[in-house]
Amino acid sequence: MNSVGSQLIEKWFSQKDWEPFDYQHEVWNVVLEGKNGLLNAPTGSGKTFALFMPTLIKWIDEHPETYKELADNGLKLLWITPLRALAKDIEQALQRVLDEMEIPWSVARRTGDVSTKKKQQLKKQMPEVLITTPESMHILMAQKKYPRYFEDLGTVIIDEWHELLGSKRGTQTELALSRLKHLKDDLQIWGISATIGNLQEALDVLLGSDADKEDAVIIKANVEKxxxxxxxxxxxxxxxxxxxxxxxxxxxxxxxxxxxxxxxxxxxxxxxxxxxxxxxxxxxxxxxxxxxxxxxxxxxxxxxxxxxxxxxxxxxxxxxxxxxxxxxxxxxxxxxxxxxxxxxxxxxxxxxxxxxxxxxxxxxxxxxxxxxxxxxxxxxxxxxxxHSKTTMESRDPILKPYDVLIQYIVTLGISDGFKPDELFREIKSTFAYQTLNEKEWNWILDFLITGGKSLTRYDEYSKVVEEDGLYKVKDTRIIRRHRMSIGTIASDTMMKVKYLKGASLGGIEEWFITKMNPGDTFWFAGRALELVRIKDMTAYVRRANTSKAKVPSWMGGRMSLSSNMSALLRHKLHEAIDGTTDDIELKTIQPILDVQQDWSSLPDEDELLIEKTYSNEGCHVFIYPFEGRYVHEGMSALLAYRISKIIPITFSIAMNDYGFELLSDKEIPIEEALKNDLFSDTDLVKDIFSSLNDTEIAKHRFREICQISGLIFQGFPGQKKASRHLQMSSGLFFDVFDEYEPDNLLLQQAYDEVLSYQLDEVRLRKALKRIQNQEINFKYPERFTPFAFPIMVDRLRERLSSEKLVDRIQKMQVQLEKHV
Known part of the structure; x- marks a missing residue:
C-alpha cells in the first residue's frame, strides 16, 4: 500500500499520534482488492476507520491532483446502522476526518430524527457519505426515480450487523441490499459485527445466496481489549x-x-x-x-x-x-x-x-x-x-417473513414499479428468501393485486395494478399510508406525553395510560407527573410534587437467559457443589446454597431437580431446568397438558429463568407422569399447541404481522388509532382467514412465529433431549426452598400491589427463616 491515498491516510494517523492496527491495514488491502466481507472487531478498536478509509484511499488515488477541490460527487458510501444515536456519532467522526484532510465531501444522516427540510435537500443533492437506518433506506426506495440516488455508489457498510441479524430489520436490510446489487453490479458490501457464535452464517446472510464465496472474507481484529x-x-x-x-x-x-x-x-x-x-x-x-x-x-x-x-x-x-x-x-x-x-x-x-x-x-x-x-x-x-474464549451466543437469521416481503413489494410498487419475474429472481438472491417458491410468490402477488381469496371484494386491499408488464401502486391514499408505515418495529400504540403548555416528553404505551384517571400521578422522563386529561392520543400532564407515583411499564420488557448463559450457569452450580470455586460471588451466596442443599438439593450438570411440596394453596411442583424464561414458558405448559391427560386437573403456572412452578388444588401425579415419558420431544409441536390457547397467542403475533404487511393502518400523526381498535381489526382478519382461507401465508406465519420466537421451539426441543439424558433428582421438601421462593413471588406479583407484595414476602421470609 504505497499509493498516494494510502500515504495520506498514514500521515493523518501519525499527525494524531496514532498508528493503524494490523487488522486495519488488512481491511484496507482486501477492500481495495474489491472483496466483500465481515469485520469482527471489539468496541473501541477503530473499526469505523478500518472501513471508511478504503473509500478515501480509492478516491484520492483516482484524483491525486484534484481530491481537495472536487465537491458534489454523488453518493459514494452508504452506511446503514440500527441506531439513530449511532448515526449521529458516525456522522461527526467521519466529517472530522474529511475536514482534517481537507477533502470537500459532505456526510449526512437520513434517519427519523432528521428534519423534513434536510430530507428534501438530500433529494436534490446526495452527500458523498450517507448514514441511514434500514427503515429510512426503504423510505428512500419508495421515492420516484430513486435509482438516481445510487448512480455513483461504490460501497455499502452495515454497522452492528449482529444487532440486525435475527430480526425483521435484518431482513429489511437484506432486501435493500438485493435491490442495490441489482442497480449496481460492482457494489461492495461490508458488515461490522461484534463477536457472535455464527460469524460465517452472519456473512452468508449479509452477502446473499448468490454471493461469490471466493470474494468474501471474515477479518478478525487482533486487538486485545x-x-x-x-x-x-x-x-x-x-x-x-x-x-x-x-x-x-x-x-x-x-x-x-x-x-x-x-x-x-x-x-x-x-x-x-x-x-x-x-x-x-x-x-x-x-x-x-x-x-x-x-x-x-x-x-x-x-x-x-x-x-x-x-x-x-x-x-x-x-x-x-x-x-x-x-x-x-x-x-x-x-x-x-x-x-x-x-x-x-x-x-x-x-x-x-x-x-x-x-x-x-x-x-x-x-x-x-x-x-x-x-x-x-x-x-x-x-x-x-x-476473561475466557467462551463461545458467544449465535444470532439465528429469520427465514421467509412474508409480512416484510409484502411491505417491500408495495414500497417498490409506489416508486417506479417492478416486473414480477425479475423481482422474484432478485428476492431469491437473499438468504432470507432463497427457498421462496413460485406457489408462495404467486400467492403474494395475488394477495397484493386482488386482496386474495378473502378480501377480493374490498378495493382498498387491491393495492397493485399492472401497466404494460410493470406492476405499480397508483392509489394516492394507499401510497400515503404506506410511506407512513414503512418499518418492522411494531409495538403497542404509543400515547404522546405533553405538558399542558405543549413541551413533549416522549411516549407511553396506551394500555398503561388508559388505566389512569385525571389526578393520578406517574413517573416519566425522570420526573413525577400528574395526568390532567387525555385527548387525541395525547396525555396532557403537569409536574407533581409527590414521592409516590406509579412507574410505567412497557410490553415485552423482560429478557430471557441465553442458551450460552444457561450452560455457564449450570457449570457454576457444578463448581459450587464440587467445592472448586474461587468466585467471591458464589462464596457470598453460600448461605443460600447451604439452605438449598440442606432442605432439598443443589442440582449438578447431569441432574434435573424436581421438588414437590404442599401449602394452604395446594400441591406445588417446582422444576429447575435453568433454561430461561421463554423455554420454561413452553415447557411448563407442555408438562401441564401431558399431566392433565393422566387425570383432569388445572394448574396455575409461574416461572423465572431458573425454573417453573405447577400449582394445583389437587394432588399432582408428577411421579406417574415421569414414568410416561413426561419430557419426551415426540409430538412436541402438536402437544405445545394443544397445551396453549394457540389461537389467542397467534392472534397476538398476527397483529404485528398485520401492521408490517399493511393490512391495518395505525393512523396518521395526531390521528393514531386506539390499541383496542387495532387489535379488533387484526383479530377480525385472523378469524376470517382462519375460517375461509386457512392456507393464508400470513396466518401460517403467525403460528410459525409463536413456535420460533415466543416458545423457542428449537431450544425447547434441545432442552428436552438434554433432560432425557439427565438423572431426575426428586425431592419432597417440607417447605419452600431458596430456589422455589423467587418463582412463587413472581406468581404473587401478578395479583398483589407492590406494598401488599412486600408485606406478604416479608411475612413468608420470617416464617421460613425460623426453620433455618
Missing amino acids: KLEVHSVLPDDVEKFPWSGHLGTRLLHKVIPIIENSRSTLIFTNTRSQSEVWFQKLLDAKPDLAGSIALHHGSLSKKIRNWVEESLHEDMLKAVVCTSSLDLGVDFAPVETVVQVGSPKGVARFLQRAGRSGHQPGSTSRIYFVPTNALELIEAAALKSAA
Whole structure:
C-alpha cells in the first residue's frame, strides 16, 4: 500500500499520534482488492476507520491532483446502522476526518430524527457519505426515480450487523441490499459485527445466496481489549431471595462508583427499571441533580439528543439508560459502566462493558449490580466468560417473513414499479428468501393485486395494478399510508406525553395510560407527573410534587437467559457443589446454597431437580431446568397438558429463568407422569399447541404481522388509532382467514412465529433431549426452598400491589427463616 491515498491516510494517523492496527491495514488491502466481507472487531478498536478509509484511499488515488477541490460527487458510501444515536456519532467522526484532510465531501444522516427540510435537500443533492437506518433506506426506495440516488455508489457498510441479524430489520436490510446489487453490479458490501457464535452464517446472510464465496472474507481484529469486571456484593444475603428489590438496596455502593468515575453509564434491562433507578439515585444523593440524566427509547427526540450531546461534552456524571445506548456510540468521557440486573447473555454484557474506555488501548470497566441474590451466580458466570474464549451466543437469521416481503413489494410498487419475474429472481438472491417458491410468490402477488381469496371484494386491499408488464401502486391514499408505515418495529400504540403548555416528553404505551384517571400521578422522563386529561392520543400532564407515583411499564420488557448463559450457569452450580470455586460471588451466596442443599438439593450438570411440596394453596411442583424464561414458558405448559391427560386437573403456572412452578388444588401425579415419558420431544409441536390457547397467542403475533404487511393502518400523526381498535381489526382478519382461507401465508406465519420466537421451539426441543439424558433428582421438601421462593413471588406479583407484595414476602421470609 504505497499509493498516494494510502500515504495520506498514514500521515493523518501519525499527525494524531496514532498508528493503524494490523487488522486495519488488512481491511484496507482486501477492500481495495474489491472483496466483500465481515469485520469482527471489539468496541473501541477503530473499526469505523478500518472501513471508511478504503473509500478515501480509492478516491484520492483516482484524483491525486484534484481530491481537495472536487465537491458534489454523488453518493459514494452508504452506511446503514440500527441506531439513530449511532448515526449521529458516525456522522461527526467521519466529517472530522474529511475536514482534517481537507477533502470537500459532505456526510449526512437520513434517519427519523432528521428534519423534513434536510430530507428534501438530500433529494436534490446526495452527500458523498450517507448514514441511514434500514427503515429510512426503504423510505428512500419508495421515492420516484430513486435509482438516481445510487448512480455513483461504490460501497455499502452495515454497522452492528449482529444487532440486525435475527430480526425483521435484518431482513429489511437484506432486501435493500438485493435491490442495490441489482442497480449496481460492482457494489461492495461490508458488515461490522461484534463477536457472535455464527460469524460465517452472519456473512452468508449479509452477502446473499448468490454471493461469490471466493470474494468474501471474515477479518478478525487482533486487538486485545482490556476489561475489568467487578460485582457489587451485598453485605449480607437473604436466604430466601426474590427478584427486583436488591438492586436499589445496593445504591449506597453504586454512588461511590459514580463519584470516582469521570462519567458512568448505568444500564438497566427495562425502561421501567431505568425510571426507578434515576429517581432512587436522586433521592439517595440530591446533589446529583443536574449532573445525571435518563435515556431510553420512549423519551422525546429532544431529550435524547440533549443527553447524548451532554455526554459527549463531558457535562454529565452519569446516565441511567437502556439498550438505547447499547451499541457503538463513542462517548469518550465514559470511564465506567454499571449493569443493573443480569443482561442474560454474554454478548450483551460485553457490548455494554465496551461503552466505557471506548478508545483503542483504554480499559473497559463494568460493575454488575444484582437485583436478586441468585443473580450472583450469573455474575460469576459472566466474569468467567469475559476473561475466557467462551463461545458467544449465535444470532439465528429469520427465514421467509412474508409480512416484510409484502411491505417491500408495495414500497417498490409506489416508486417506479417492478416486473414480477425479475423481482422474484432478485428476492431469491437473499438468504432470507432463497427457498421462496413460485406457489408462495404467486400467492403474494395475488394477495397484493386482488386482496386474495378473502378480501377480493374490498378495493382498498387491491393495492397493485399492472401497466404494460410493470406492476405499480397508483392509489394516492394507499401510497400515503404506506410511506407512513414503512418499518418492522411494531409495538403497542404509543400515547404522546405533553405538558399542558405543549413541551413533549416522549411516549407511553396506551394500555398503561388508559388505566389512569385525571389526578393520578406517574413517573416519566425522570420526573413525577400528574395526568390532567387525555385527548387525541395525547396525555396532557403537569409536574407533581409527590414521592409516590406509579412507574410505567412497557410490553415485552423482560429478557430471557441465553442458551450460552444457561450452560455457564449450570457449570457454576457444578463448581459450587464440587467445592472448586474461587468466585467471591458464589462464596457470598453460600448461605443460600447451604439452605438449598440442606432442605432439598443443589442440582449438578447431569441432574434435573424436581421438588414437590404442599401449602394452604395446594400441591406445588417446582422444576429447575435453568433454561430461561421463554423455554420454561413452553415447557411448563407442555408438562401441564401431558399431566392433565393422566387425570383432569388445572394448574396455575409461574416461572423465572431458573425454573417453573405447577400449582394445583389437587394432588399432582408428577411421579406417574415421569414414568410416561413426561419430557419426551415426540409430538412436541402438536402437544405445545394443544397445551396453549394457540389461537389467542397467534392472534397476538398476527397483529404485528398485520401492521408490517399493511393490512391495518395505525393512523396518521395526531390521528393514531386506539390499541383496542387495532387489535379488533387484526383479530377480525385472523378469524376470517382462519375460517375461509386457512392456507393464508400470513396466518401460517403467525403460528410459525409463536413456535420460533415466543416458545423457542428449537431450544425447547434441545432442552428436552438434554433432560432425557439427565438423572431426575426428586425431592419432597417440607417447605419452600431458596430456589422455589423467587418463582412463587413472581406468581404473587401478578395479583398483589407492590406494598401488599412486600408485606406478604416479608411475612413468608420470617416464617421460613425460623426453620433455618
